[in-house]
Amino acid sequence: MAVHGLFAVYKPGGVGWPRVRDAVETRLLAGLNSLKQRPPRQHVRFLPGVVEGEAGKELTLVPTYLPVLADHLLVKGPRFTRLKVGAGHRLDVKSSGVFVLGVGQGCRMLTDMYNAHFTKDYTVRGLFGKATDDFSDTGKLIEKTTFDHINREMLEKILAVIQGSNHKALGRYANIDLKTQEAYELAVKGLLRPMQKSPPLITAIRCLEFAPPEFQLEIRCLHETQQYLRKIVHEIGLELKSAAVCTQVRRTRDGFFTLDKALLRTHWDLENIQKAIQDSRLTVKTELEKSLGYLERTAYDELIEMDQVEESDASR
Amino acid sequence: MWLAAQLCGQLCSGSEGWWRGGGALHVAAAVGLPVPVVMAAACKTSPCHHGTMPKAVQPAAGWQRQCGGGWVAHSHPCYHSTPCGGHGCHHIATMWLAAQLWARLHSGSAGRFCTQQTSQVSGSGCCIRALPAPSHHPLPLVLPLSALEEISEEEAVQIVAEPLLPFESFTLRDYVDRSETLTKLVHLGVDLSKVEKLRNAGQLLLRLDFENDIKKILLFLKDVGVEDNQLGPFLTKNPYIFTEDLEALETRVAYLKSKKFGKEAIARMVSRAPFLLMFSVERLDNRLGFFQKELGLSVQKTRDLVSRLPRLLTGSLEPVKENLAVCRIELGFRPNEIQHIALKIPKILTANKKKLTETFDYVHNVMGIPHHILTNFPQVFNSSLLKIKERHMFLTFLGRAQYDPRQPSYISVDKLVSVPSEVFCTEIARASVQDFMKFLKTL
Numbered sequence: 201m202a203v204h205g206l207f208a209v210y211k212p213g214g215v216g217w218p219r220v221r222d223a224v225e226t227r228l229l230a231g232l233n234s235l236k237q238r239p240p241r242q243h244v245r246f247l248p249g250v251v252e253g254e255a256g257k258e259l260t261l262v263p264t265y266l267p268v269l270a271d272h273l274l275v276k277g278p279r280f281t282r283l284k285v286g287a288g289h290r291l292d293v294k295s296s297g298v299f300v301l302g303v304g305q306g307c308r309m310l311t312d313m314y315n316a317h318f319t320k321d322y323t324v325r326g327l328f329g330k331a332t333d334d335f336s337d338t339g340k341l342i343e344k345t346t347f348d349h350i351n352r353e354m355l356e357k358i359l360a361v362i363q364g365s366n367h368k369a370l371g372r373y374a375n376i377d378l379k380t381q382e383a384y385e386l387a388v389k390g391l392l393r394p395m396q397k398s399p400p401l402i403t404a405i406r407c408l409e410f411a412p413p414e415f416q417l418e419i420r421c422l423h424e425t426q427q428y429l430r431k432i433v434h435e436i437g438l439e440l441k442s443a444a445v446c447t448q449v450r451r452t453r454d455g456f457f458t459l460d461k462a463l464l465r466t467h468w469d470l471e472n473i474q475k476a477i478q479d480s481r482l483t484v485k486t487e488l489e490k491s492l493g494y495l496e497r498t499a500y501d502e503l504i505e506m507d508q509v510e511e512s513d514a515s516r
Numbered sequence: 517m518w519l520a521a522q523l524c525g526q527l528c529s530g531s532e533g534w535w536r537g538g539g540a541l542h543v544a545a546a547v548g549l550p551v552p553v554v555m556a557a558a559c560k561t562s563p564c565h566h567g568t569m570p571k572a573v574q575p576a577a578g579w580q581r582q583c584g585g586g587w588v589a590h591s592h593p594c595y596h597s598t599p600c601g602g603h604g605c606h607h608i609a610t611m612w613l614a615a616q617l618w619a620r621l622h623s624g625s626a627g628r629f630c631t632q633q634t635s636q637v638s639g640s641g642c643c644i645r646a647l648p649a650p651s652h653h654p655l656p657l658v659l660p661l662s663a664l665e666e667i668s669e670e671e672a673v674q675i676v677a678e679p680l681l682p683f684e685s686f687t688l689r690d691y692v693d694r695s696e697t698l699t700k701l702v703h704l705g706v707d708l709s710k711v712e713k714l715r716n717a718g719q720l721l722l723r724l725d726f727e728n729d730i731k732k733i734l735l736f737l738k739d740v741g742v743e744d745n746q747l748g749p750f751l752t753k754n755p756y757i758f759t760e761d762l763e764a765l766e767t768r769v770a771y772l773k774s775k776k777f778g779k780e781a782i783a784r785m786v787s788r789a790p791f792l793l794m795f796s797v798e799r800l801d802n803r804l805g806f807f808q809k810e811l812g813l814s815v816q817k818t819r820d821l822v823s824r825l826p827r828l829l830t831g832s833l834e835p836v837k838e839n840l841a842v843c844r845i846e847l848g849f850r851p852n853e854i855q856h857i858a859l860k861i862p863k864i865l866t867a868n869k870k871k872l873t874e875t876f877d878y879v880h881n882v883m884g885i886p887h888h889i890l891t892n893f894p895q896v897f898n899s900s901l902l903k904i905k906e907r908h909m910f911l912t913f914l915g916r917a918q919y920d921p922r923q924p925s926y927i928s929v930d931k932l933v934s935v936p937s938e939v940f941c942t943e944i945a946r947a948s949v950q951d952f953m954k955f956l957k958t959l
Contacts, residue, residue, distance in 0.1 A: 210957055212902055243693075259670050270689040274702050274748075277709030296959060450958070464956055465902070466937065 203228065203470070204304040205477035206288075206313070206484050208457035210464050213296035213448070217287055224301060224468050225285045231470025233278040240271035286310050289320065289454055294336055295426040297322070297451030298462045303477070309484060316491035317393055318455030319403055319422045324446060326433040328413040331443035335430035345443045352410045358439045359405050359417070362432070366402040373398040391491065393422060400424040402432070414447075456480075456487040688712045688721070697726045704734075705748020706755075717755045724758055733758055733765075740769055741783025754790035764796075771797045775804065776815075781823040789826035803829050810840060811855055825862035836865045839872065847876050849887060857894040864897050875901050883908055885919050885929060899933040907932055910945055910955050 211220050242265050249262035269275060286307035288300030302310040328347035332339030373394035376383045386392040394401070402421045409416040419429060430446040437444025452459045461480060463472055682690050688708045692698040698721060702708060712718040724730055734747065742750060751757070757765075772782050786792055795803075807828065808818045822829055828836065843849050843864070849857065858865055864872070879885050879896050883904075890896065896904065911917035911927065918925050919932075927944055941949045 212906075213959065214905075215902070269693045269699055269702060272692075272702055274705065274707045275689055275692050275709060277707075459957055462957065464953060 202304070203232075203474060203477065205306040205481055206300060206302050206309050206457075207473055207476040207480060208298050208300050208454065208462040209468060210459075210462040211291050211296055211299040212465060213294055213450075216293045217290055217299060220299060221285050221287050221301060224473070225283050227468050228283055228285070228303065228470055228473060229278070229280050232280045232283075237273065237279060240267040240269075242266065243268050288313055291451060292426045294338075295449035295451065297449075298454045298457050298459060299451070300454050300457055303473070306477070309488065312488050312492060313455055316455070316488060317395055317422055318491065319393065319420050320424070320451060320455070321453035322419045322421065322424075322429055323408065323448075323450050323452055324417045324419055324429050324433060325448040325450075326415050326417065326436070326444045327447050328415070328437060328440075328442050328444050330445045331434065331437065332445050335427070335434040335446055337445045337447045339445070343443055345437075347413050347440075347442045350412060350440050350442060352407065354440055355407055355410060355415065355436070358436055359407060361439075362402060362436075363405050369399070370394070370401050370403060373401065398423050400428045415444075418452075456483050686712075688718050691722060695722065697721065697724050697730065700726050700730075701751065704751070705745070707748070707752040710752050711755050714755065720758065721755055729758055732762055733760075736762060736765060737786070740786050741779060742787045743783075746787040750787055750790045754794065757790070757793065760794065765793050768793050768795070768797055768800065771800060775819070777819060777823065781819070785823055785826035785829075789830045791830040792826060795830065800829065803833065806833055807836075810837065811858055812851060813855065813859075817855075817859060821859060821862055825866075828862060828865060831866060835869075838869060839865050839867060842869050842872060846873055847880075849891070853887065853891045856891055857897075861894050861898055864894065867897065871901070872897060875904065878904060878908075879929075883917070883919060889919070889921070889929060893928065893930040895930050896933055904933055906956060906959065907940060907945075909959060910947075910952060913955060914945055914947065916945065 209220060209224060211217060245264050245266050246261035247264050248259060250257050251260050251262065252258075284304055284307055286302040288302065288310050291297060291299050300310070300313065302308075327337060328350060329345055330337070331342045331345070333342055334340075370393065371378045373396075374383075374392055375394065375396075376386070376392070383392065393403075400421060400423050402419055402424075404418075404420040406418050407415065408418050417433070419432070421429070426449045429449050433444050433446040457480070461476065463476055678694070681694060685691070688698060688711070692702060692708060698708065701721065708721075711721065737747060737750065738744075769782065772785070777785070792800075804818060804822065807813065807821060808815070811818075811821070813821065840854065843854050843857070844851070875897055876890075878901060879890065880887075885896075908917060911932075916925065916927065919927055919929055921928075931944060932940075935944070937952065938949055941947055941952045945952065
């Protein structure tokens with residue numbers, strides 16, 4: 201069975217994504233090379249030998265069927281030495297979560313996934329009372345503040361403001377008049393989003409947990425970086441007349457890959473990856489078609505128009 | 517004329533001994549070649565001939581130069597080490613003759629062939645086995661008795677028509693089917709695909725003769741006590757041992773014996789550190805002295821340390837010094853503690869410095885395990901930091917992270933890292949594996 205397709209792994213925090221990709225590649229290669237190999241070719245060698253002939257023993261060349269030694273595993277080396285493993289939307293070193301990888305032909309679908317501009321879900325943990333230079337808890341401490349005055353209502357008010365301003369930007373970058381039927385239909389299907397590059401956009405944000413000084417947010421966004429999300433936490437802290445650092449950024453969904461589909465570090469082997477690819481194959485296909493549908497439809501319409509023009513030319 | 521002479525010379529030149537000048541001429545005469553001068557030459561062929569870098573070879577007989585204005589000294593029909601007056605023409609002619617020879621060998625009737633057949637078969641050029649025996653020594657210069665001598669059927673049948681070997685190659689795959697040495701090494705378990713990546717190793721193996729060069733080393737290794745199934749991996753790592761002098765090797769083993777290493781200890785050290793016997797006695801002595809002095813160990817303990825991790829002796833000493841400094845200065849272990857740790861897990865001496873400090877930082881500062889417990893359970897330093905983190909966080913989440921032996925429900929650090937995750941879940945964390953997996957996805 202060929203290994204081609206998309207699957208998701210759970211990237212642990214503190215490990216860079218290239219290391220995750222390489223680890224997956226190494227384990228896949230080990231798995232593939234441990235499979236049953238093609239038997240060596242056979243070739244005919246003329247070996248000198250003694251044959252009983254008419255006049256006693258005769259020295260002749262005896263054709264012998266021998267396996268080709270050049271096909272021996274110790275001579276030709278492992279069958280697979282490299283594998284195309286591509287990475288989907290990146291995660292930086294400190295963040296953890298769902299990380300999409302493509303194997304072989306599946307790498308093409310990564311481009312499709314990029315072009316589909318899916319939204320992603322994150323859970324972000326914050327801590328009030330501190331501010332650091334890189335907005336994370338391991339950075340250099342810049343200031344310490346009080347946070348006793350903050351309550352849940354204040355936090356949610358700020359979150360609503362953030363969501364409102366981002367929603368306005370979403371309409372602007374989606375390149376579509378929000379008062380039209382088309383925009384309505386897209387919004388109903390949940391496909392209303394910018395289809396080209398845009399600044400980071402937050403489509404939804406809510407507070408999951410509030411236990412000062414800690415709090416946890418769930419953010420649905422697109423075109424983001426993990427550092428942008430940390431900055432959001434920092435800014436929330438400033439808006440609340442305090443300061444906040446981000447202790448964890450964790451991606452719980454990337455497009456149609458959810459957390460329960462992601463493979464843990466101990467499951468990165470050929471068998472599990474094959475199963476994951478097999479399971480997600482149908483979803484990948486339908487989701488990509490659905491999201492890219494309207495892009496392709498326009499291209500398809502153009503093709504039909506061209507065909508019609510050619511036909512009319514021919515009939516004339 | 518010179519052409520024909522050269523052809524004969526080429527056919528007769530260097531190979532195992534069944535190449536008789538007479539044979540070649542016999543063929544030439546049989547196929548109707550005008551043979552005006554009977555010349556046979558045994559050329560000196562370079563030892564590396566069937567392998568690798570072609571060397572310019574000198575012609576053995578001076579006449580070649582006179583009649584041709586150049587010479588062809590190599591027995592390969594397509595290859596000339598020195599410029600030849602005839603340019604490409606004799607190349608084709610050689611192939612033609614080769615084809616004739618092949619045709620005669622395979623049909624048995626000599627008179628049928630004439631020059632018209634040249635065009636049909638000349639493309640192949642794969643008929644002459646021009647391979648000298650893989651040998652160190654240049655072939656002795658043997659002049660055939662008479663060029664006109666007819667060869668018998670028995671001799672003719674020994675002329676094997678095989679495709680030619682490439683003169684240069686990036687891999688040993690091209691030669692393994694035809695080289696006795698390589699074949700035997702493969703059957704021994706040597707991974708040629710790895711050996712050929714080592715510097716000069718492929719060249720070295722091709723030049724060796726199994727009976728003369730390899731056998732004695734293998735027997736020596738068997739005497740030392742290397743297991744049969746270890747020979748392959750050993751030679752894969754260190755094919756250079758074939759270049760060593762047997763006496764020197766024996767001296768080194770004798771030195772190890774004089775240092776009171778047991779027979780099994782020597783066998784294990786040699787098979788686990790294949791380069792050990794490449795080191796001279798002085799160097800080995802220096803290195804043993806280094807470990808004894810740096811760690812302040814007794815002789816017996818040094819022996820234990822080195823026989824547990826023999827690659828300490830063959831590896832670089834600089835990282836060992838650095839690791840000891842890291843343990844002493846950065847991690848703050850006392851010298852006797854370092855001794856204790858190094859004897860328990862010698863791997864710490866060759867570990868990555870960064871990994872060492874990161875692990876210690878987490879275990880000591882986050883998990884709060886003091887130095888004396890770490891000294892008793894140094895296995896923590898051997899395991900991966902991610903694993904320690906995951907397990908510690910799970911235990912913290914469950915409220916079971918208790919590493920102090922004086923308190924109840926104590927969890928030993930050794931057990932925390934060494935057991936597989938199923939055992940960890942059931943015995944230490946007392947939770948289901950599914951819960952552990954779910955927890956890992958929240959980190």
